[in-house]
Structures are given as C-alpha cells and as structure tokens.
Amino acid sequence: VxxxxxxxGLVQAGGSLRLSCAASGRSFSSYAVGWFRQxxxxxxxxxxxxxxxxxxxxxxxxxxxxxxxxxxxxNTAYLQMNSLKPEETAVYYCAAGxxxxxxxxxxxxxxxxxxWGQGTLVTVSS
Numbered sequence: 001v002x003x004x005x006x007x008x009g010l011v012q013a014g015g016s017l018r019l020s021c022a023a024s025g026r027s028f029s030s031y032a033v034g035w036f037r038q039x040x041x042x043x044x045x046x047x048x049x050x051x052x053x054x055x056x057x058x059x060x061x062x063x064x065x066x067x068x069x070x071x072x073x074x075n076t077a078y079l080q081m082n083s084l085k086p087e088e089t090a091v092y093y094c095a096a097g098x099x100x101x102x103x104x105x106x107x108x109x110x111x112x113x114x115x116w117g118q119g120t121l122v123t124v125s126s
Contacts, residue, residue, distance in 0.1 A: 001025045001115045005094045008120030013086055015124070019079040021094030021117060029072040032099055034113050035079045037090035037122075044093070046108040048079060057107045086126040091119040 007019040021033060034049040048068035049057045056068050067080040077094060097113030099106035106112050 001028065001031060001096050003094050003096060003115055003117035005092065005117040005120040008092060008122045010123045010125060011084055013084060013124055013126050015084055016080070016082045017084065017122060019081070019092055019094070019120060019122075021077040021079075023075045023077075023096060028075040028096070030098070031096040031115075032102070032107060032113075033068075033070055033077040034095045034097065034107065035068060035077075035092060036095060036110065037088070037092045038119075039087075039090040042090075044110060046110075047092070049107040050077060051102045051107065053102065055102060057104050059108070081122070084122070084124045086124045089122060089124050091121050093117055093119045 002024045004022045032051045035047040036044050037047050038044040046059050050068045050070045065083045070077040094117045095113035096115040099112040
C-alpha cells in the first residue's frame, strides 16, 4: 500500500483544513488508517484513526474538533480539522496498518502501522 497525504497549508487560528490520504494498491478497506503529527523538535504523536469497521478514535486534544473518515470506494481517508490552534502546526502523516485489536491503545500506537505517507505540512498562524 502506498499512501499520499495532501491538503496541508497555511491557515489562521480558528480556521479549518481537510487532509486527504489517497492509497494505491489493493485491499485498502482491510487496513486501519491513522493520522499522526510531528511538530519541530517533538516526537510524532497520534491524532486520530479510523478502523476497517469505520469506528473512529481520537486523541483527547482533538476530540470535538477533528473528524476522521474513510471512503473505501475512493481508497481515500480524510481528516477534517476545525478550530485549529497555533500549537497544532506540524507535519501530518497518514498511515495504514492492521492493528492487533481495534482498541484505542493499539490504534494509537505508531508501530501498529506498516505503511506511511510522506506527510503534509499544516501551519496555523496566530
């Protein structure tokens, strides 16, 4: 599976962006898709994930503001981000994997994902 993330850009605080993660290859529907972000000088962190069942998982910091979804017919996953904050400036990555279980713990772990996109930069200005 190859992943291509897009949709990043510059937005003012309080604004919105929608990121897309386009997958090539077969069996996209059999993979969970996770979104992670990495700010300069910080570790990569979990943002949100959507399971093969379409169940969704969110980091506490984004609950109520971000929405993750998938369209298996288009081999694409999305991350709708609203009410963005300057501290959320980061490179956002999408990843695909088959976590051991559909629990928050597994879905939020980087090493549960085997395939990673190249990342898309989101800059939130104050």
